[in-house]
Amino acid sequence: MLPEIDIQKLAMESRQRLIEEFTDTYANLRERVKRVPEAEARKISEGLSCPLEVAMVAYLINMDGIIGLRSAVDLFTTELGRRASVAEDVPNLPGNVMEFALSEGRWISHLYGRFSRQLELQGRSLANLEDVIDSKNMEVEKALSIIAERTKLAETIISPILEEWIKEHPKSISVDALTAFGQAITKWNRATLNGKFKQVLRRNQAHFRLIRESLIGVTDSFTIDASLARLDALIDELGQPLERLPLRAVAHFLIHLIPRPISGRGDRSPFVDVGVSSTRGNKAEPDLVSPFDFLERDVKLARRRKGDERAEYLSEQIGRVIRVLKYQGNDLTACVEKCLNEIKGRFKLEDVPLDNVISSAKVQISEAPLSERDTLTIKIVHDFVDAHIYEEDSMH
Known part of the structure; x- marks a missing residue:
């Protein structure tokens, strides 16, 4: 097990990395928010009933592919509501609201981006250890390895970020942090997450008791x-009411929410899996970076849907990619050309000629009313996918 001094040193390094990342993210958002189209921001503000400044930062988060627009706005408005409920209202002045939106935007970008990805990746090595747990016979070395891995993940990576979150969110308590971090990790909605808290707490305690049993009887070590002392303390801390959970217990609790790949093994511990499946297809896939990575993923995911549901889902995802490309400086015809070329290459459509499709798209877009061009662009890409990927699927 890591010595306490090493835990503190690693935690300090994690905190420093977070501060550096937040400095960069804040500067990035502050600079980019100046270029958000005002008409788009006002449309979001009116449609989702949120302050204009929140709409502008939510627009950027959505453009970055972190989370959807409505989800981002919901997170902002939930935090505004929480602050109002504890008499820490954000003054209703443009400058104050923008400062709130930029600061909270850093957290949303981090928790739903790098943080959740990091936990899922690091959670895999822990899952490999814990998947072989046998409640009747666990080796002492295995138990110690699990404790060490959990301690490192909870107390050197998660805890420092939790502490910073609590500092930056006035009058917040442990259950607020649990909800904010838990939603980012699981992608569950707030009601679902809150409904599972007690179940996960019990499983977490049972898991620690199981590990503890394997260490009882070993002397002179x-x-x-x-x-044993650490496990006893954690079991006791996890028994506290949610509102008073120590942050160390919150960090260990969050580990229990990390999506676990389904291995198909018959020897998995019943104390680990809480019904959270892997969000990455149970594969060690590369991180999604470019908008075309997301487009490829969404085209594949849309295969599971049928009819209008598929069309609506795919059109929404294509629209998001188009917005990102436009923000990067591409006009609509370039967006079509890039999307179709990427789709052709990624789905191995070597026999599908693009010249005529792209030429036709350019004419259609140029002749369409300005207000209809975005929708038309999405439709062109959607129809291409429908004709050359889904139609091909139906023939097999």
Whole structure:
């Protein structure tokens, strides 16, 4: 098990990395928010009933592919509501609201971006250890490895970020942090997450008790004694009401929410899986970086849907990619050309000629009313996918 001094050192390094990242993210958002189309922002503000400044930052978060527009606005408005409920209202002045939106935007971008990806990746090594747990016979070395891995993940990576979140969110308590971090990790809505809290807490305690049993009876070992003391303390802390959970317990609790790949093994611990499946297809896939990575993923995901549901889903995802490309400086005809070329290459459509399709698209877009061009662009890409990927699927 890691010595306490090493835990503190690693936690300090994590905190420093977070501060550096937030400095960059804040500067990035502040600079880019100046270029958000005012008409788009006002449309979002009116449609989702949120302050204009929140709409502008939510627009950027959506453009970055972090989370959807409505989800981003919901997170902002929920935090505004929480602050109002504890008499820490954000003054209703443009400058104050923009400062709130930029600061909270850093957290949304981090929690739903790098943080959740990092936890899922690091959670895999923990899952490999815990998937072989046998409630009747667990080796002492295995138990110690699990404790060490959980301690490192919870107390050197998650805890420092939790502490910073609490500092930056006035009068917040542990259940607020649990909800904010838990939603980012699981992608569950607030009601679902809140409904599972007690179940996950019980499983977490049961999991620690199971590990503890494998260490009982081993004598003359400082490491064993220290591990037992840590487990006893955590089991006790996890028994506290949600509102008073110590941050260390919150960090260990969040580990229990990390999506677990379904291995198909018969020897998985019943104390680990809480019904959260992997969000990455149970594969060690590369991170999604470019808008075309997301487009490829969404075209594949849309295969699971049928009829109008598929068309609506795919059109929404294509629209998001088009917005990102426009923000990068591409006109609509360039957006079509890039999307179709990427789709052709990624789905191995070597026999599908694009010249005529792209030429026709240019004519259609140029002749369409300005207000209809975005919708037409989405339709052109959608129809291409429908004709050359889904139609091909139906023939097999």
